[in-house]
Amino acid sequence: MVKIALVSCGTEYSGVQKEIEKAALKFGAEIILPEIDLDYINEAYEKFGFSAQSSSLKLMIARAMSIVEGKCKPDAVFIATCFRCAEGALVRNEVRRFIQNNTRIPVVTYSFTERTKADELFIRMEALATTVTRRSILAREKQEGLTLGLDSGSTTTKAVLMENNKVIGTGWTSTKDIIESAQTAAAEAFEGTGYNWDDVEGIGTTGYGRFTMGQEFGAELIQEELSVNAKGAVYLADCQKGEATVLDIGGMDNKVITVNNGIPDNFTMGGICAGASGRFLDMTSRRLDVDITELGPLAVQGDWRKAMLNSYCIVFGIQDLVTTLAAGGSKADVAAAACHSVSEQVYEQQLQEIDIREPLIQVGGTSLISGLVEAVSETLGGIEVIVPEYSQHIGAVGAALLVSGMGNRHE
Amino acid sequence: MVKVAIYPPNSLILADLIERKGHTPLALQKQIRQKIKDPEIDSPPMNITEEDPIKGLKYAAIEVPSGVRGRMSIIGPLIDAAEAAIIVDGAPFGFGCVGCARTNELSIFCLRKKDIPVLEVVYPSDEDETMLMVNQIMDFLDSLPGGGGDLEGEGNVLGEGSEENLGGQ
Numbered sequence: 305m306v307k308i309a310l311v312s313c314g315t316e317y318s319g320v321q322k323e324i325e326k327a328a329l330k331f332g333a334e335i336i337l338p339e340i341d342l343d344y345i346n347e348a349y350e351k352f353g354f355s356a357q358s359s360s361l362k363l364m365i366a367r368a369m370s371i372v373e374g375k376c377k378p379d380a381v382f383i384a385t386c387f388r389c390a391e392g393a394l395v396r397n398e399v400r401r402f403i404q405n406n407t408r409i410p411v412v413t414y415s416f417t418e419r420t421k422a423d424e425l426f427i428r429m430e431a432l433a434t435t436v437t438r439r440s441i442l443a444r445e446k447q448e449g450l451t452l453g454l455d456s457g458s459t460t461t462k463a464v465l466m467e468n469n470k471v472i473g474t475g476w477t478s479t480k481d482i483i484e485s486a487q488t489a490a491a492e493a494f495e496g497t498g499y500n501w502d503d504v505e506g507i508g509t510t511g512y513g514r515f516t517m518g519q520e521f522g523a524e525l526i527q528e529e530l531s532v533n534a535k536g537a538v539y540l541a542d543c544q545k546g547e548a549t550v551l552d553i554g555g556m557d558n559k560v561i562t563v564n565n566g567i568p569d570n571f572t573m574g575g576i577c578a579g580a581s582g583r584f585l586d587m588t589s590r591r592l593d594v595d596i597t598e599l600g601p602l603a604v605q606g607d608w609r610k611a612m613l614n615s616y617c618i619v620f621g622i623q624d625l626v627t628t629l630a631a632g633g634s635k636a637d638v639a640a641a642a643c644h645s646v647s648e649q650v651y652e653q654q655l656q657e658i659d660i661r662e663p664l665i666q667v668g669g670t671s672l673i674s675g676l677v678e679a680v681s682e683t684l685g686g687i688e689v690i691v692p693e694y695s696q697h698i699g700a701v702g703a704a705l706l707v708s709g710m711g712n713r714h715e
Numbered sequence: 716m717v718k719v720a721i722y723p724p725n726s727l728i729l730a731d732l733i734e735r736k737g738h739t740p741l742a743l744q745k746q747i748r749q750k751i752k753d754p755e756i757d758s759p760p761m762n763i764t765e766e767d768p769i770k771g772l773k774y775a776a777i778e779v780p781s782g783v784r785g786r787m788s789i790i791g792p793l794i795d796a797a798e799a800a801i802i803v804d805g806a807p808f809g810f811g812c813v814g815c816a817r818t819n820e821l822s823i824f825c826l827r828k829k830d831i832p833v834l835e836v837v838y839p840s841d842e843d844e845t846m847l848m849v850n851q852i853m854d855f856l857d858s859l860p861g862g863g864g865d866l867e868g869e870g871n872v873l874g875e876g877s878e879e880n881l882g883g884q
Contacts, residue, residue, distance in 0.1 A: 313814065313815070314814050314815065316760055317785035317786050318781035318785045319766070320765075321760065321761075342809055345808065358815045359815075359816075363814070386781050386782040387780060388779070388780045389780040389782070391816065392782075417768075417780075418768035
């Protein structure tokens with residue numbers, strides 16, 4: 305069983321301990337608490353050097369130290385502190401960095417409230433367990449045979465048909481009924497290739513609808529999108545060796561994953577706020593009465609500084625943009641301001657949770673909005689941002705790639 | 716005899732001193748024990764569920780972290796019931812703690828603002844200070860209505876090596 309060390313300031317006091325354990329158990333993992341004695345707490349705390357007032361945070365530091373010093377040997381680490389606690393957030397981030405700088409153990413961080421449920425943690429626990437138990441699958445660098453990848457996202461469903469390391473068909477449709485949408489996307493991917501469902505040697509599913517699709521189509525691989533997207537991104541961007549960061553600004557949530565030699569080793573996932581998602585840009589394009597595909601080039605021509613945007617909120621922020629237009633502002637400036645707003649918010653909420661490693665590979669449907677890609681690069685101080693071919697189909701590519709290592713369904 | 720709140724709220728030594736003087740200690744252990752024994756809930760290790768931090772809204776607003784409110788849902792009722800309080804400042808882990816500095820700040824403030832007798836002492840760093848602190852606590856407990864109960868062994872409340880007994884480090 306995969307052992308995930310819980311390094312936290314007291315999840316039991318928020319009533320979320322059971323949810324964390326439930327989420328881990330679902331993916332064959334067990335939550336363990338690094339055992340330490342009283343004397344070691346002070347010793348570790350002083351060695352670490354962060355003056356925390358809360359004794360639980362001192363305990364948290366000591367637990368992290370015991371992992372780094374090899375006194376406790378977990379397969380992965382889950383670091384959690386209370387949402388809205390400044391001291392907790394500071395320690396959480398420093399402890400995360402400390403473990404990552406000194407070990408190769410995968411780490412994920414989370415800030416919880418009493419409302420945190422196991423469902424929210426599933427994908428994180430699944431990805432943590434995957435990086436430990438499926439390293440051999442994640443190490444796959446080449447697609448072989450004929451495989452189909454299906455990605456059922458919150459907004460769109462994507463299908464990719466791959467044959468001998470090449471994408472030969474793609475499909476893309478808005479997500480309605482999970483199975484029907486997958487069939488529509490797959491039919492589009494098969495079109496013109498001469499192949500159909502019966503020819504496929506392996507099916508991989510990912511995204512929110514992965515279990516439903518996986519069951520319906522008898523998929524060989526049903527995998528969360530953090531591992532799959534990371535794999536698809538480094539494969540398409542030809543960055544399978546060395547380090548990279550994968551950024552996917554989705555329709556409902558955002559993912560940032562760091563990768564080392566093609567294997568994800570840390571990630572952060574957020575969302576909830578539509579203002580930091582692709583939905584904000586979708587709303588903006590409707591308000592500007594331009595197609596979403598035109599929003600990017602339009603934004604590139606504009607200057608975000610010229611448009612008033614006092615709120616990140618999808619309601620009030622969009623209202624600000626409308627006000628700018630009413631005052632005679634240009635559509636280009638408004639488009640640029642919308643891209644800048646999303647990029648800035650993703651940076652503030654998520655990219656700060658992770659140590660960015662260059663190059664940054666931007667994927668997902670929003671990576672086709674050139675203004676957003678430019679805004680992300682600018683927000684991060686002008687770093688190199690790669691948008692690979694088929695970036696909007698990243699999950700489906702990753703699923704088709706990974707499933708090709710799992711044998712031929714006809715044999 | 717009065718109900719005496721203590722801080723740290725899970726200090727066994729403080730609770731013991733209060734009982735020896737015939738008062739009732741308002742200790743966290745009893746609250747936790749009650750939660751653990753509740754057969755209806757199964758959320759180990761402490762059976763705190765989503766409902767508890769919501770109950771903690773009585774003491775702290777929604778923007779306060781859930782961990783503080785979860786702790787306050789247990790400590791708050793003890794503070795509400797307190798007729799006197801003993802606060803030991805700067806105590807190490809072994810003496811008792813709830814793990815969260817913000818909870819400490821709020822709990823101590825709530826005790827201070829109540830119109831009840833409050834004794835505040837600093838955790839001792841040597842044997843002399845330890846004896847002084849214990850005497851202060853004893854005097855305080857004697858001064859409370861119904862105080863001065865059973866003093867069996869009072870002269871040697873802490874016994875040999877008093878600092879270790881207090882959980883000193």
